[in-house]
Amino acid sequence: MCIELCHNHINASSFSHRSPSSYIYLSIYETQPHISLSHSICILFLLVQNKVTTELIKKREEKNLLLSSVLMAGLNFEAEYGDSHNILKALSDEGVEFLLSCDERKVPLSECNGKIICLFFSANWCRPCRGFIPHLVELYDTLRKRGISLEIIFVSFDREEGGFNEHLKSMPWLAVPFDVNLHRRLIDRYRVDRIPSFIPLCSDDDITVEDLIGCIEDYGANAFPFTRKRHEELKAVDKMKREEANLEELLAQEGCNFLISGDDIKVPVSELTDKTIGLYFSAYWSPPCRSFTIQLTDVYNNLNAAKSSHYFEIVLISTDRDLKEFNINRSSMPWLAIPYEDRKRHDLCRIFDIKGIPALVLIGPDGKVISENGKFMVSSYGADAYPFTESRIRDLEAALRKQGETLPQQVEDIKHEHVLKLDMAKAYVCDSCKKQGKFWAFSCDVCDYDLHPSCVEKLHKD
Numbered sequence: 001m002c003i004e005l006c007h008n009h010i011n012a013s014s015f016s017h018r019s020p021s022s023y024i025y026l027s028i029y030e031t032q033p034h035i036s037l038s039h040s041i042c043i044l045f046l047l048v049q050n051k052v053t054t055e056l057i058k059k060r061e062e063k064n065l066l067l068s069s070v071l072m073a074g075l076n077f078e079a080e081y082g083d084s085h086n087i088l089k090a091l092s093d094e095g096v097e098f099l100l101s102c103d104e105r106k107v108p109l110s111e112c113n114g115k116i117i118c119l120f121f122s123a124n125w126c127r128p129c130r131g132f133i134p135h136l137v138e139l140y141d142t143l144r145k146r147g148i149s150l151e152i153i154f155v156s157f158d159r160e161e162g163g164f165n166e167h168l169k170s171m172p173w174l175a176v177p178f179d180v181n182l183h184r185r186l187i188d189r190y191r192v193d194r195i196p197s198f199i200p201l202c203s204d205d206d207i208t209v210e211d212l213i214g215c216i217e218d219y220g221a222n223a224f225p226f227t228r229k230r231h232e233e234l235k236a237v238d239k240m241k242r243e244e245a246n247l248e249e250l251l252a253q254e255g256c257n258f259l260i261s262g263d264d265i266k267v268p269v270s271e272l273t274d275k276t277i278g279l280y281f282s283a284y285w286s287p288p289c290r291s292f293t294i295q296l297t298d299v300y301n302n303l304n305a306a307k308s309s310h311y312f313e314i315v316l317i318s319t320d321r322d323l324k325e326f327n328i329n330r331s332s333m334p335w336l337a338i339p340y341e342d343r344k345r346h347d348l349c350r351i352f353d354i355k356g357i358p359a360l361v362l363i364g365p366d367g368k369v370i371s372e373n374g375k376f377m378v379s380s381y382g383a384d385a386y387p388f389t390e391s392r393i394r395d396l397e398a399a400l401r402k403q404g405e406t407l408p409q410q411v412e413d414i415k416h417e418h419v420l421k422l423d424m425a426k427a428y429v430c431d432s433c434k435k436q437g438k439f440w441a442f443s444c445d446v447c448d449y450d451l452h453p454s455c456v457e458k459l460h461k462d
């Protein structure tokens with residue numbers, strides 16, 4: 001972490017727009033006695049992933065405190081070296097003189113002196129472990145680039161030396177040399193009952209193993225210093241982004257403030273301001289996504305053809321499994337996409353808590369989220385749902401109710417032998433005119449028969 005302390009007080013006015021700089025200048029207010037550093041110093045942070053813009057910081061006093069404390073949390077790394085020291089002593093007591101690196105180098109234990117040590121319990125045969133390692137590699141590289149003196153020591157659950165060696169190849173950190181009994185004693189000492197387990201020895205925080213693994217998967221290096229408080233703070237920033245951030249804060253980040261068009265042209269995020277935007281979470285492997293893409297394309301073309309100016313834009317946030325699928329996926333879409341290699345894809349899924357795809361989050365021309373349920377709006381009302389506001393949906397629903405009130409509860413139609421009942425259907429095909437219908441229909445309870453209300457030919461008795 002790049003931290004510079006200087007003794008000049010920098011006041012709030014120097015929070016001015018410094019983007020695209022990756023530095024955020026924070027002054028510590030004298031109103032924040034809980035911060036252990038002396039007053040009137042300025043802290044300069046290099047935030048690699050989460051750009052928290054100065055605008056957000058300025059917004060409200062309470063936010064101000066929150067955000068600065070979020071950034072502060074990264075400073076607590078001088079915390080406890082005690083446990084880090086203890087593990088080195090314990091290893092040395094066990095007769096371990098060196099640790100192993102992935103290139104089979106023997107690294108003397110003493111090289112870890114003074115470092116923040118984290119233990120990583122894992123096994124080659126364990127699929128979740130293999131899935132977690134790339135997250136941990138990214139964290140390890142990023143934190144070390146930030147100048148944090150961190151070392152991870154791998155303790156193996158493998159029973160075979162072959163598996164241990166194979167596993168170690170995927171790790172840029174160090175390992176306790178293979179010895180089943182020694183590893184077993186370490187596992188017992190730290191009461192590890194599941195893998196992957198990541199145990200930072202820099203604090204005795206009570207964050208659970210599952211939460212910490214999830215926190216690292218979600219936030220990468222920003223999870224440091226791996227405390228429950230840190231996790232809560234990161235979640236609070238996500239919440240703020242979801243509820244209050246504008247489009248640029250959501251989509252533009254350090255070094256990656258553009259989207260790509262179908263023909264691979266870079267489009268700056270700033271070009272999207274003043275438009276209604278749909279953030280479309282989708283993957284090619286998902287059949288429901290492929291069919292919703294067709295509906296959404298219809299709405300997109302419809303809305304953009306209706307007005308002379310291009311005023312509704314969609315951004316694909318792909319959850320495709322690889323670049324090839326991503327390219328196939330977006331080849332069917334006339335709109336923009338976040339580049340596949342951009343970590344924001346992952347961040348936006350987390351910020352909007354995307355549990356299933358397809359999902360569509362709609363953002364208004366003012367840059368604020370209008371609805372996280374755009375899929376329902378588009379699949380129910382198509383282009384009529386525009387501008388996707390709650391009041392628009394209420395109007396559409398009221399019009400539908402009104403239409404329903406004018407229709408009889410049931411009818412007898414000359415084309416069908418059974419009584420047809422008034423029904424509400426999301427989509428059906430009319431058995432008379434063979435055209436698509438939605439909402440009100442007259443349907444048969446006995447067989448699969450539906451009619452548009454307008455296609456009913458009443459059987460007049462007497």
Ligand SMILES: [Zn+2]
Nearest residue numbers: 430433452455
């Ligand atoms: Zn019909």
Ligand SMILES: [Zn+2]
Nearest residue numbers: 418444446447
């Ligand atoms: Zn029938």
